[in-house]
Amino acid sequence: MEIAEFSQITPKNFIEIGYTSLKDVVDLNLSRAMTVPGLDGGDFADEIELNATIGNNFLKPITLLNPGEEVPVFGVDVSNIDLGETKEGFLCAIRGSIVWRENKTYKYVRHGPFIFHVTEANKHFLYNALRQRCFDVNEGVGAPIMERIPEHIRNILERWLQKQLSESRRESLLLWDGSMTTRTVNNPISILSRLLKRARDARNVILALSKKTSISAFGRRMDSLLDSGNAPCLLDIDDVVRVQYGKYLRFFGKIYAVKLSPGNLSFRLDIDRQVPQEAGIQAVENLLCSDLIVDSYPETLRLAHIMSRFSANEVIAMQRFVAENYGLKIVQRPNIRQILFGPYTGIRSKRS
Amino acid sequence: MVKAMMHIYKLDGNTMDIVSCPPQGVQKGDYIIVRDDALNRSLIVQVTNIGYANIPGVLEDILRDSSTKNMDGQNLDFLGVKAFVDVIKDARVFRCKIRKAIVNGRIDHDISWTPSRSTSQLINLTDREFLELIGLHGENTITLGTTKGGAEVTVNLAAIDGKLNIITGKKGTGKSHLSKLLLLSLIEKGGICVVFDVNGEYINLGYGADYKKATPHEKIIVLSPGKRFKVTLEYMGLGVFLRIMSSVLDLPDNSAWEIRRIWSSLSQRNTLTLKNLRKAVDSVLNNYVRDALIRRIDSLVSTGLLTDNLQEASTLEDLIFGLNNGGALIINLRGLPTRFCHIVVEFMLSKLCNLLERWVLRALFLFAEEAHLYLRKTYWEDIVTRMRHLGLFSTFITNQPDSISDGIYRQADNVFLFNFTNENDLAAVSKATMVDVETINVIARELPPHYCLALGRVTNDFPIIIEVKALNVKTMGETRLFFTNAYKQKI
Numbered sequence: 001m002e003i004a005e006f007s008q009i010t011p012k013n014f015i016e017i018g019y020t021s022l023k024d025v026v027d028l029n030l031s032r033a034m035t036v037p038g039l040d041g042g043d044f045a046d047e048i049e050l051n052a053t054i055g056n057n058f059l060k061p062i063t064l065l066n067p068g069e070e071v072p073v074f075g076v077d078v079s080n081i082d083l084g085e086t087k088e089g090f091l092c093a094i095r096g097s098i099v100w101r102e103n104k105t106y107k108y109v110r111h112g113p114f115i116f117h118v119t120e121a122n123k124h125f126l127y128n129a130l131r132q133r134c135f136d137v138n139e140g141v142g143a144p145i146m147e148r149i150p151e152h153i154r155n156i157l158e159r160w161l162q163k164q165l166s167e168s169r170r171e172s173l174l175l176w177d178g179s180m181t182t183r184t185v186n187n188p189i190s191i192l193s194r195l196l197k198r199a200r201d202a203r204n205v206i207l208a209l210s211k212k213t214s215i216s217a218f219g220r221r222m223d224s225l226l227d228s229g230n231a232p233c234l235l236d237i238d239d240v241v242r243v244q245y246g247k248y249l250r251f252f253g254k255i256y257a258v259k260l261s262p263g264n265l266s267f268r269l270d271i272d273r274q275v276p277q278e279a280g281i282q283a284v285e286n287l288l289c290s291d292l293i294v295d296s297y298p299e300t301l302r303l304a305h306i307m308s309r310f311s312a313n314e315v316i317a318m319q320r321f322v323a324e325n326y327g328l329k330i331v332q333r334p335n336i337r338q339i340l341f342g343p344y345t346g347i348r349s350k351r352s
Numbered sequence: 353m354v355k356a357m358m359h360i361y362k363l364d365g366n367t368m369d370i371v372s373c374p375p376q377g378v379q380k381g382d383y384i385i386v387r388d389d390a391l392n393r394s395l396i397v398q399v400t401n402i403g404y405a406n407i408p409g410v411l412e413d414i415l416r417d418s419s420t421k422n423m424d425g426q427n428l429d430f431l432g433v434k435a436f437v438d439v440i441k442d443a444r445v446f447r448c449k450i451r452k453a454i455v456n457g458r459i460d461h462d463i464s465w466t467p468s469r470s471t472s473q474l475i476n477l478t479d480r481e482f483l484e485l486i487g488l489h490g491e492n493t494i495t496l497g498t499t500k501g502g503a504e505v506t507v508n509l510a511a512i513d514g515k516l517n518i519i520t521g522k523k524g525t526g527k528s529h530l531s532k533l534l535l536l537s538l539i540e541k542g543g544i545c546v547v548f549d550v551n552g553e554y555i556n557l558g559y560g561a562d563y564k565k566a567t568p569h570e571k572i573i574v575l576s577p578g579k580r581f582k583v584t585l586e587y588m589g590l591g592v593f594l595r596i597m598s599s600v601l602d603l604p605d606n607s608a609w610e611i612r613r614i615w616s617s618l619s620q621r622n623t624l625t626l627k628n629l630r631k632a633v634d635s636v637l638n639n640y641v642r643d644a645l646i647r648r649i650d651s652l653v654s655t656g657l658l659t660d661n662l663q664e665a666s667t668l669e670d671l672i673f674g675l676n677n678g679g680a681l682i683i684n685l686r687g688l689p690t691r692f693c694h695i696v697v698e699f700m701l702s703k704l705c706n707l708l709e710r711w712v713l714r715a716l717f718l719f720a721e722e723a724h725l726y727l728r729k730t731y732w733e734d735i736v737t738r739m740r741h742l743g744l745f746s747t748f749i750t751n752q753p754d755s756i757s758d759g760i761y762r763q764a765d766n767v768f769l770f771n772f773t774n775e776n777d778l779a780a781v782s783k784a785t786m787v788d789v790e791t792i793n794v795i796a797r798e799l800p801p802h803y804c805l806a807l808g809r810v811t812n813d814f815p816i817i818i819e820v821k822a823l824n825v826k827t828m829g830e831t832r833l834f835f836t837n838a839y840k841q842k843i
């Protein structure tokens with residue numbers, strides 16, 4: 001796999017739509033007419049945090065004993081950041097990266113940053129244009145609230161990169177940061193399910209590792225469910241979680257708790273439900289001999305995260321970029337909470 | 353004037369921090385104008401140190417770059433944001449010292465006001481603009497060299513005339529070169545100079561680099577005490593003689609009284625010669641006094657400075673009057689025993705002061721290299737106070753800044769500071785000169801050879817970095833080497 005192969009995959013839609021949002025602030029006011037009522041389909045919603053409680057104490061861990069086979073491993077991660085508010089809305093940037101390990105060396109391609117000017121007037125255009133052009137869907141959907149747009153755009157980029165990998169790679173391990181769960185049970189055209197199918201068709205296996213899920217049994221956290229002595233091991237918690245959340249969520253992956261190396265840390269692991277369980281376990285065993293595992297986490301994903309993350313320095317640079325190229329200035333809006341509550345403002349929860 | 357992307361960041365006392373992004377081509381020692389149009393005033397600040405701006409996230413960037421350094425990869429930065437990131441990363445903070453202000457187009461000393469951080473305009477001055485602004489030019493000037501930017505630095509003679517100058521810096525940085533430049537410039541303008549030349553560096557100033565006679569040849573008189581420069585006892589005079597006997601040769605008071613008596617007696621009879629003096633001393637009754645006097649007179653005679661032969665005796669007046677329209681007496685102290693050096697210097701200073709007191713001489717410039725080697729401690733203050741008022745204007749040249757007392761530094765009008773790297777040397781200079789410690793510590797440490805930081809009246813109290821101009825005379829300042837090309841060819 002050469003870097004050039006990935007570098008030729010250009011997310012043109014992100015460049016063009018981002019450019020439009022920065023350039024044509026006024027024109028985009030026209031797009032108010034395009035607003036489609038209804039809620040987002042859920043494909044690009046932020047990762048869902050589960051708080052499952054395991055009542056069955058007889059779950060037995062699956063110890064990963066078999067030596068795996070070395071296969072190419074690909075990790076994808078994306079990040080977004082707010083650049084500040086403008087008179088019309090706010091600016092945000094997203095960036096994604098693909099890191100892969102092949103023949104014991106790591107390589108990467110970093111896409112972005114892509115900068116968007118999100119306004120109340122253009123949020124429907126932004127969301128639907130990206131969604132439609134990146135995933136060949138025709139129907140329009142209602143965009144999420146403006147403050148949530150950056151995460152949704154980020155997730156579109158993430159899915160797009162995942163799609164490129166699923167379609168271009170064969171017989172590889174594809175690591176996702178997150179899960180295989182969507183909010184809407186009855187979504188007829190799930191982009192996620194299409195991604196998984198394409199990966200299966202190319203004999204790829206997708207492993208989604210989530211850092212957010214909180215699962216406990218008899219008051220014990222997931223970390224304590226898996227004994228370090230058994231590592232590397234899996235714990236099949238699919239039934240338990242589905243019993244509790246099955247009514248509200250759609251699980252495309254079979255859910256495990258996984259401890260890839262001895263230590264305190266465990267993660268939620270989703271493996272495509274359509275992949276036989278033995279093949280899924282074999283994929284995890286392949287991961288163990290194909291990638292470095294540090295703190296129970298694959299190095300490719302860790303590097304993908306590092307590569308995509310924005311630093312404060314880059315934020316200042318992007319603010320300067322939009323100011324110089326598009327004349328957009330960051331404005332300081334009065335802090336309503338500060339005005340109302342003064343020193344009793346308290347600590348605000350992070351938006352993302 | 354270049355309008356730059358610079359902004360005031362901090363102001364603390366007379367220290368101003370200026371942020372520059374993208375970084376301007378500003379160097380340490382450069383000047384920036386901070387113009388507050390609302391107040392119709394400007395501050396003239398000098399960059400004394402340059403560092404990177406402390407931007408959040410830079411460490412994160414560096415760590416990320418280092419963790420992916422060994423990875424093959426490509427950044428598809430479609431918008432070209434990387435160039436902006438690089439600019440931000442390279443943003444500089446200029447630590448500046450406020451030197452003076454400009455009010456109504458004139459240099460003003462009141463720097464107690466504060467310019468606006470948000471509306472002030474910051475302008476990077478070119479060297480030429482700066483020199484024009486501070487008005488170093490005049491009718492009677494000498495050229496010291498050029499600034500780093502290549503602008504010629506000419507200073508007014510009035511800033512050197514009647515002033516105390518110190519030239520200091522570590523070995524091999526160009527102190528003597530500047531001293532010779534000053535000397536030759538003063539001579540050219542008609543000044544009379546006296547040089548205490550401990551290393552024999554000045555004796556060939558009358559010759560060009562090609563060993564042919566150069567322009568100042570007729571104006572340079574080299575005096576070799578004890579060889580071609582001798583004086584009579586009568587010319588030396590009782591006062592100078594007694595001072596040498598007591599201060600240099602440690603003659604006890606009672607013996608001094610006896611020699612005074614003998615001197616007066618011989619003088620009254622008009623028979624004051626070395627021979628007669630020695631004979632008279634031989635007849636002193638007190639053994640202790642006689643022995644003390646004999647030892648010291650023999651010591652003085654052995655130097656060869658004194659003579660009874662009027663044909664070979666000289667007078668300073670004659671020598672100096674021979675220097676029409678300027679010139680220099682080079683007192684070659686090279687190779688002389690320490691005590692002899694002390695005797696010569698004592699004689700010269702006493703006689704020169706005497707000539708100045710009597711208005712035989714109007715004024716003269718004294719150049720003293722490594723003066724601590726031959727100048728009595730008590731003489732230092734005498735030189736910078738009493739003798740200065742008489743018209744003896746000194747320039748001290750030393751590579752040991754702590755050999756000059758703080759008191760002398762404080763009275764110095766001009767300091768030419770060459771490179772120092774030793775902490776103790778920097779501390780010695782910085783605690784006593786007329787500029788802040790930070791300027792000395794940062795700028796002096798980084799001066800290349802032949803560059804000096806000029807401080808004081810010579811630059812209207814604006815510290816300026818000057819590359820001292822080359823001389824086309826035989827300067828002889830180079831250290832003698834064993835392994836030369838000639839040696840190599842020989843073997």
